[in-house]
Every structure is written in C-alpha cells, then in structure tokens.
Amino acid sequence: MRPVWNNQNIHWKTKIRLFNTNVKTVLLYGAEIWKRTRRLDQSLQVFINKCLRQVLRIRWSEKISNQDLWARTGQQPVTNSILQKKWRWIVHTLRRTQPNIARQALDWNPQGQRRKGRPTNSWRRTLDTELRKIRMSWGEAKAMAMDRTRWRAVVKALCSDRGEED
Structure with a gap:
C-alpha cells in the first residue's frame, strides 16, 4: 500500500x-x-x-x-476494536438456538489444571475476567444478550476504559 x-x-x-x-x-x-x-x-x-x-x-x-x-x-485503540468484535460475536452466538455447536462451545468450561508450559488463562477465562470488571456473571451476560439495547450498553461498558494506558 x-x-x-x-x-x-x-x-x-x-x-x-x-x-x-x-x-x-x-x-x-x-x-x-x-x-x-x-x-x-x-x-x-x-x-x-x-x-x-x-x-x-x-x-x-x-x-x-x-x-x-x-x-x-x-x-480507536486496537484493544477496543478487538473487544467490540469479540463481544458482538459472542452475543451473535448466544442468540442462536440451543442445539447449535458454537453456542454449546461457549458454555463449555474445562476444569482442572492445564499442562505444563501452557498459559494459565484460556479464552473463556478472559471472558469471565472481563465480565467481573463490570460486576457481571456469565449467566447474567447470557440472559442480557437477548435484549439488544441493554447488550449495547454492556459492550460499551466493557470497552470504555480501554486504551488509556497507551
């Protein structure tokens, strides 16, 4: 270019x-x-x-x-762009019907320790961490995903404090 x-x-x-x-x-x-x-x-x-x-x-x-x-x-900072894409994709997946495999994968949370040498955090654990920052549980997020206007406010709250550390 x-x-x-x-x-x-x-x-x-x-x-x-x-x-x-x-x-x-x-x-x-x-x-x-x-x-x-x-x-x-x-x-x-x-x-x-x-x-x-x-x-x-x-x-x-x-x-x-x-x-x-x-x-x-x-x-906007790249962290905001990625977070917005991530949470839009999550809500899109959560709004699918229950037997959908992508929706089932979001609910799957492996237990136990990871193998030696693997990162301690998984993608799913980062979701929980991000939701904890706005004082919300995964169950509350799943319930709120069905209401589009409330979900936009959640995504805005999740992405609002990003980028100031740059």
Missing part, C-alpha cells in the same frame, strides 16, 4: 477509508477468537499507528501523541 500512501493525488480521508477497509479488516480478521496478550495488542497497535502516520505523512521528527493521531484519523 506504500504507493497509495505516498500518492499526493489521493486525499488523506480516502486513504484512511482504504486503510480501514483493506488493511485493518485483514489485519484483525478473526480477532474475536484470539487469546490476546499485551504483547500482541502492542504489536498490532504499533503497526496501525505506523500506517496512520504514513498516511498523514507524519515523519519521525514531528512529535504527535497516539491520542492526537487517533483523533485526526477517527480511529
């Missing part, structure tokens, strides 16, 4: 739209089921910031904060 970013005949807003539709979507494809780590989030954010700075033709000598960069381009 470097020739597009360097092309001075294309307006920067068009470049941002191209970035969102072509680069960011491919980069975050399937991110809703990733087991995220701080290192992964940081590498994704660094790549996105680098692309945005190329689009806006901001050189390394020009100091601009990430928040200013995101405000100029209408972006």
Whole structure:
C-alpha cells in the first residue's frame, strides 16, 4: 500500500477509508477468537499507528501523541476494536438456538489444571475476567444478550476504559 500512501493525488480521508477497509479488516480478521496478550495488542497497535502516520505523512521528527493521531484519523485503540468484535460475536452466538455447536462451545468450561508450559488463562477465562470488571456473571451476560439495547450498553461498558494506558 506504500504507493497509495505516498500518492499526493489521493486525499488523506480516502486513504484512511482504504486503510480501514483493506488493511485493518485483514489485519484483525478473526480477532474475536484470539487469546490476546499485551504483547500482541502492542504489536498490532504499533503497526496501525505506523500506517496512520504514513498516511498523514507524519515523519519521525514531528512529535504527535497516539491520542492526537487517533483523533485526526477517527480511529480507536486496537484493544477496543478487538473487544467490540469479540463481544458482538459472542452475543451473535448466544442468540442462536440451543442445539447449535458454537453456542454449546461457549458454555463449555474445562476444569482442572492445564499442562505444563501452557498459559494459565484460556479464552473463556478472559471472558469471565472481563465480565467481573463490570460486576457481571456469565449467566447474567447470557440472559442480557437477548435484549439488544441493554447488550449495547454492556459492550460499551466493557470497552470504555480501554486504551488509556497507551
């Protein structure tokens, strides 16, 4: 995409739209089921910031904060984007009929210890941790998933405090 970013005949807003539709979507494809780590989030954010700075033709000598960069381009931190995708996918799966295998997989919670060398947290355990931050249990989240307006408020609460640590 470097020739597009360097092309001075294309307006920067068009470049941002191209970035969102072509680069960011491919980069975050399937991110809703990733087991995220701080290192992964940081590498994704660094790549996105680098692309945005190329689009806006901001050189390394020009100091601009990430928040200013995101405000100029209408972006949000990558952690928010991934969390929104993740919780939208979860609610989509929870609204399916009961015999659906994806819905059954969300309810499955393996017990016991993990093998030596494996991460202590699983994807499912991260869900419970995120829900605990807003003082909600998995059962309450499943019940609330059927009400779309209340669920939007839950997703907003889950994603609201993200990105300030960058």
